[in-house]
Amino acid sequence: MCLAVPGKVIECRGDEAVVDLQGxxxxxxxxxxxxxxxxxxxxxxxxxxIAQLDEREALETWDYLRQILATEPADSxxxxxxxxxAPRGEGSPA
Amino acid sequence: xxxxxxxxxDELHGLCxxxxxxxxxxxxxxxxxxxxxxxxxxxxxxxNLRLVSGPGCPVCVxxxxxxxxALELAGRPGVILATYGDxxxxxxRSGSLERLRATGAQVQVVNSxxxxxxxxxxxxxxxxxxxxxxxxxxxxxxxxxxxxADRDGVENxxxxxxxxxxxxxxxxxxxxxxxxxxxxxxxxxxxxxxxxQAYQPIVAKHRRPVVVAGFExxxxxxxxxxxxxxxxxxxxxxxxxxxxxxxADGNRVALELLRRVFVVADAPWRELGVIPQSGLExxxxxxxxxxxxxxxxxxxxxxxxxxxxxxEVITGKAEPSECPAFxxxxxxxxxxxxxxxxxxxxxxxxxxxxxxxxxxAQRVPEGQR
Amino acid sequence: MTAVKPGLGHDRIVIAHGGGGELMGRLIxxxxxxxxxxERLAALTDSAVLPWPxxxxxxxxxxxxxxxxxxxxxxxxxxxxxxxxxxxxxxxxEPVALSLGLILEEGLPLAVLDRIVxxxxxxxxxxxxxxxxxxxxxxxxxxxxADSSRGLFINTAGVGRxxxxxxxxxxxxxxxxxxxVNGPIAEHGLAVMSVRSGIEFESTLRSDVAPLNGLxxxxxxxxxxxxxxxxxxxxxxxxxxADICEASQRSVEIVEAQVPLSTTARHAAEMLGLDPLxxxxxxxxxxxxxxxxxxxxxxxxxxxxxxxxxxxIGRITDAAPPLVELITRVGGRRVVQRPYGEELPRIC
Numbered sequence: 025m026c027l028a029v030p031g032k033v034i035e036c037r038g039d040e041a042v043v044d045l046q047g048x049x050x051x052x053x054x055x056x057x058x059x060x061x062x063x064x065x066x067x068x069x070x071x072x073x074i075a076q077l078d079e080r081e082a083l084e085t086w087d088y089l090r091q092i093l094a095t096e097p098a099d100s101x102x103x104x105x106x107x108x109x110a111p112r113g114e115g116s117p118a
Numbered sequence: 119x120x121x122x123x124x125x126x127x128d129e130l131h132g133l134c135x136x137x138x139x140x141x142x143x144x145x146x147x148x149x150x151x152x153x154x155x156x157x158x159x160x161x162x163x164x165x166n167l168r169l170v171s172g173p174g175c176p177v178c179v180x181x182x183x184x185x186x187x188a189l190e191l192a193g194r195p196g197v198i199l200a201t202y203g204d205x206x207x208x209x210x211r212s213g214s215l216e217r218l219r220a221t222g223a224q225v226q227v228v229n230s231x232x233x234x235x236x237x238x239x240x241x242x243x244x245x246x247x248x249x250x251x252x253x254x255x256x257x258x259x260x261x262x263x264x265x266x267a268d269r270d271g272v273e274n275x276x277x278x279x280x281x282x283x284x285x286x287x288x289x290x291x292x293x294x295x296x297x298x299x300x301x302x303x304x305x306x307x308x309x310x311x312x313x314x315q316a317y318q319p320i321v322a323k324h325r326r327p328v329v330v331a332g333f334e335x336x337x338x339x340x341x342x343x344x345x346x347x348x349x350x351x352x353x354x355x356x357x358x359x360x361x362x363x364x365x366a367d368g369n370r371v372a373l374e375l376l377r378r379v380f381v382v383a384d385a386p387w388r389e390l391g392v393i394p395q396s397g398l399e400x401x402x403x404x405x406x407x408x409x410x411x412x413x414x415x416x417x418x419x420x421x422x423x424x425x426x427x428x429x430e431v432i433t434g435k436a437e438p439s440e441c442p443a444f445x446x447x448x449x450x451x452x453x454x455x456x457x458x459x460x461x462x463x464x465x466x467x468x469x470x471x472x473x474x475x476x477x478x479a480q481r482v483p484e485g486q487r
Numbered sequence: 488m489t490a491v492k493p494g495l496g497h498d499r500i501v502i503a504h505g506g507g508g509e510l511m512g513r514l515i516x517x518x519x520x521x522x523x524x525x526e527r528l529a530a531l532t533d534s535a536v537l538p539w540p541x542x543x544x545x546x547x548x549x550x551x552x553x554x555x556x557x558x559x560x561x562x563x564x565x566x567x568x569x570x571x572x573x574x575x576x577x578x579x580x581e582p583v584a585l586s587l588g589l590i591l592e593e594g595l596p597l598a599v600l601d602r603i604v605x606x607x608x609x610x611x612x613x614x615x616x617x618x619x620x621x622x623x624x625x626x627x628x629x630x631x632x633a634d635s636s637r638g639l640f641i642n643t644a645g646v647g648r649x650x651x652x653x654x655x656x657x658x659x660x661x662x663x664x665x666x667x668v669n670g671p672i673a674e675h676g677l678a679v680m681s682v683r684s685g686i687e688f689e690s691t692l693r694s695d696v697a698p699l700n701g702l703x704x705x706x707x708x709x710x711x712x713x714x715x716x717x718x719x720x721x722x723x724x725x726x727x728x729a730d731i732c733e734a735s736q737r738s739v740e741i742v743e744a745q746v747p748l749s750t751t752a753r754h755a756a757e758m759l760g761l762d763p764l765x766x767x768x769x770x771x772x773x774x775x776x777x778x779x780x781x782x783x784x785x786x787x788x789x790x791x792x793x794x795x796x797x798x799x800i801g802r803i804t805d806a807a808p809p810l811v812e813l814i815t816r817v818g819g820r821r822v823v824q825r826p827y828g829e830e831l832p833r834i835c
Contacts, residue, residue: 026149026255026307027760027834045758047751048681048690053232055262056372067310067363068758070202070252070834071230072259075310075369081362085337087122095750123817148835156762158819176835200685203831229686229759229832237685256834335817450827461760462835471821 028069030077030089033062043068046092065089126339127162133346134164142168142298143345144434146288147305148175148462149333155471157335167346170297170434171467173287173390174305176252176280177204177460178432181386182420184280185210189218191247191278191413198224198241200234201249207459211421214459231263231277238267238275247409250277254311257281257398258372261379264400264407276409279399282385284308285316286396292324297434301327301345303338306360311376313368314358325354332360379404388456389422389429428455431464438468445469500595505625515623518601522608523587527619535619537584543649545580547571551641556599559678560693561769563641564603568610569698569769570720571645576700577716577772579655579707580647582614587621588642594628595638603639614698616645653707657734659714664803665781666731666739667774669702669788670695670796671747672724676767677755686759686832692751695770702793703772709787711780719771722825724800725764727773728811729825731803739811741801741823760833764813765826775803 031043031050041054043066050068057073060066065082066073082089134141145151151171154160160169173179189210192199199215206216206227219225224244228234231248238246250260260277267275284305291297304317309330317328327348331341340359348354358364378401385397400408410417422429425443430436438444438457448454450466457463461470503510520529527535551567568585575582587607591600611618675694681687699718706713719727724746732739748763756763770793776784781799788794806812811823 026147026253026305027758028255028307028310029754029758046754047692047749048688048755048758050688050758052230053259053262056258056369056375058371067307069307070256070259071232072262074255074258074307074372075363078362084361085332085340085359086334086362087336088334091750092754120817155821156815157817158813158815158821159817161820162818202834203686204833204835206831227685227831229834233685252835335815335819460835461830461833470824 026069028067028074030065030092031068033060033064033066036062041066041073043073046095123336123339126336126343130167130339130343130346131164133343133350134167137346137350138166140166140168141300141346141349142170143301143303143342144170144172144299145303146172146174146284147308148178148460149307150303150305150338151175151464151467152462153333154338155467159335159338160472167342170299171432171464172302172434173291173387173432174253174284175432175457175460175462175464176256176282177208178428178456178463179282179387179390180205180208180251180280180456181388182210183386183417184278186212186418187410187415188215188249188278189213190415191409192218192223192225194413196244198226198237198244198246199249200226200228200237200246202229202251203227204460205249205251207453208456209453209459231259235263235267235272235275238272242274245274245276245412248275248277249280251280253282253284253305253308254376255307257380258311258369258375261375264379264404265375267407268404276407276412277400278409281380281398282387283382283396283398285312285320286393287387288320290393290396291433292320292326299326299434300349301329303341303345304328304330306330306332306337306364309360309364309368311369311372313366314356314364315366316368317356321354321356327354328356330356330358330360330364332363386420388420389426389432423454426455428457428465431457438465441465498597500591500593500597500600500625502593502625502627504591505623511623518597519604519621519623522605523611523618525617525619527617528621535584537619537646540648542651545575545578545647545649546644547574548642548644549574551643552637553679554637555682556603556638558682558694559690561696562603562606563639564607565610565696566769567641567643568607568614569696571643572614572616572698572700573718573772575645575647576698576703577718578647578649579653579716580649581704582616582645582647582700584619584646585611585616586644587618589621589623590640590642591623591625592628592638593625599638610698614700650707655713655715657715657731660731660735660737660775660803661714662737662803662805663778664714664775665778665799666741666801666803667776667781667784667788667797667799668719668724668747669699669772669774669794671749671752672719672768672771673748673752673756673763673766675769676723677752677759680759680832681755690751690755692755695768697770697793699770699772699793702788702791705787705791706774706784709783711784712777713774713784714777715775717773719768719773721767723763723765723767724771724773725762725811725823726825728823731773731775732809732811735803736809738804738806738809739801740804740806740814741811742814743816745798746800747796747798760835761830764823765830778802
């Protein structure tokens with residue numbers, strides 16, 4: 025029921041944080057995550073950082089985050105995604 | 119990535135084979151419903167594992183009387199109604215906000231309650247009403263915004279309070295006892311706020327496993343695997359497989375904010391009726407920001423559509439295809455029920471990703487599994 | 488209508504700019520003709536006269552009402568030229584000439600008009616077509632919309648010459664054909680969304696708006712068996728794939744991992760809750776080609792700056808009933824449908 029995306033805090037000004045979402049940046053409120061600071065990973069929902077992530081733990085299951093981290097730091101350009109380029113057989117996941 | 123998921127799929131098939139009988143679990147959250155459809159996960163599941171979609175789409179469960187109130191307020195001269203895009207097409211008794219906007223009403227789509235407050239600051243002459251929908255994930259944002267309006271004296275800002283709580287709805291579902299459920303896939307981002315321990319009472323009272331999971335294919339598969347494993351072992355516990363994101367206790371700052379700004383109250387859920395202690399209202403000190411009070415508006419009654427079975431769909435009693443209106447009288451262009459209008463509504467997800475054939479009958483030849 | 492003295496140095500459009508008098512003459516001579524300069528337009532005749540050899544004439548029209556008028560990577564003017572040129576090009580025609588109907592709202596800053604007309608001229612040069620006839624009207628402020636000022640609307644018509652020997656049409660689509668796209672999708676819609684009021688965000692995303700006639704010329708010049716072309720605008724590539732499926736009564740199978748999508752666009756779509764397959768493009772073309780010719784067409788695409796990111800994304804199959812199906816990154820399958828209207832950003 026709640027879309028939220030992970031991003032990295034790149035700037036803090038008072039209650040506001042600027043969060044980098046891989047080429048897009050959002051100004052969000054950090055009143056719900058007062059400890060988030062520049063360099064922190066946060067989960068953003070509806071203009072608010074709602075959680076500060078434990079990056080190391082989150083990596084265990086979060087492929088999305090792994091990919092973001094893998095493309096850090098230079099990838100803010102439009103780089104065509106090339107994951108799984110090889111045509112994966114006709115729908116065979118195994 | 120695929121390998122990780124493939125391995126989980128294999129494990130899940132093995133476990134379900136061992137259990138043998140049919141296992142029915144509910145994904146409570148609408149975002150899970152959409153993610154499951156969008157990523158094609160249903161087509162990878164064992165035949166005896168059935169997913170039913172729960173009441174976790176805030177758009178779907180917003181009572182018609184609240185939509186009617188939003189329409190009434192947006193129709194008043196000078197009023198700017200700010201809403202998340204999700205609510206624009208939800209039908210009330212007299213149309214939708216989208217249709218009302220076409221007749222000249224000022225309805226502004228925003229992506230944050232803060233943007234609504236900014237609108238109020240930029241238009242001091244216009245009352246700005248924010249349509250406050252969402253579960254525990256979204257409610258803290260509204261709470262923080264009300265505090266900011268209070269601090270800065272933005273008196274032309276108000277909120278039409280429709281926020282709801284997930285755990286009481288899950289409780290009510292089990293208390294009613296008419297849906298056979300082996301466990302819950304609990305909403306990951308609600309859990310960010312309330313913490314995994316918040317589901318302990320459900321486990322204690324009803325002895326059903328509750329597994330908190332994220333929204334990626336791998337995370338969803340891990341969640342399902344954890345659920346089925348508990349079923350296989352005859353256990354019932356709260357399990358968190360969304361590590362680093364969800365903690366046991368949740369976001370204490372956000373919870374404190376909710377306690378400070380809101381009070382828990384009985385709330386009407388669309389097609390489900392009033393569920394005790396399942397909604398949020400503004401606490402007395404902040405009640406002047408309540409749009410109903412500000413505009414002296416009383417809520418009306420909900421008027422269900424005779425064909426609509428959304429109430430059964432969001433409690434897992436019926437699948438969309440069992441509703442006589444599904445894809446005939448009711449489709450995304452002309453939704454009768456809220457589950458069709460929300461993009462994360464179960465009916466809309468079925469219509470969009472699964473319409474042609476029924477459940478489990480997606481066109482997947484067995485040989486490709 | 489109040490009298491406005493010419494020569495007082497207007498910096499905004501006023502109603503009299505549309506009045507057919509001296510002020511209008513100046514608007515045309517000073518703001519429209521110089522950037523669009525060409526002989527036929529300069530004649531200011533009631534209609535343009537074009538030489539026409541034997542063969543088929545291809546004719547299209549389109550209107551543009553985008554807000555805001557200027558967005559990252561483009562503006563309404565470039566959009567109008569590219570949109571009309573692309574509608575001709577995907578039919579297999581070589582665009583020849585465009586018309587330009589401008590509807591200006593009073594109050595529009597002339598500086599904005601100048602930028603947009605310059606952009607029209609630039610896009611037309613890029614496409615190798617001329618704006619040969621035009622019309623300008625001024626409407627009262629607010630007449631365009633109920634509450635806010637839009638400033639400018641454009642209608643364009645375009646004519647093109649059908650190439651000989653080119654046969655494009657959905658009836659030629661056959662089982663086994665490859666489905667290609669000329670580069671990363673969803674960038675236009677997301678770039679426009681990033682500057683919409685209420686939901687704006689900072690982004691490096693830029694609209695992909697571009698005239699594709701040069702790229703399509705390169706593709707057709709390979710002599711490959713190209714069956715069908717369509718630019719994937721509103722409705723995204725999902726809309727075009729649904730068209731292909733419905734009209735050909737064949738199934739379409741797309742492999743998610745092969746669909747070009749930039750990291751930035753992927754994350755922006757995720758943030759807004761949008762499916763990239765349904766987000767608008769203005770410089771992307773879906774191509775259906777005979778399987779054996781797919782590599783040749785891809786090579787031709789990649790030799791053109793507008794096709795560098797070209798990829799084969801799927802194929803036509805004989806699965807019944809006819810559906811568009813996506814093989815997801817995790818190997819699952821799901822149906823892809825055309826969006827039912829403008830997709831709205833959501834938080835749920």
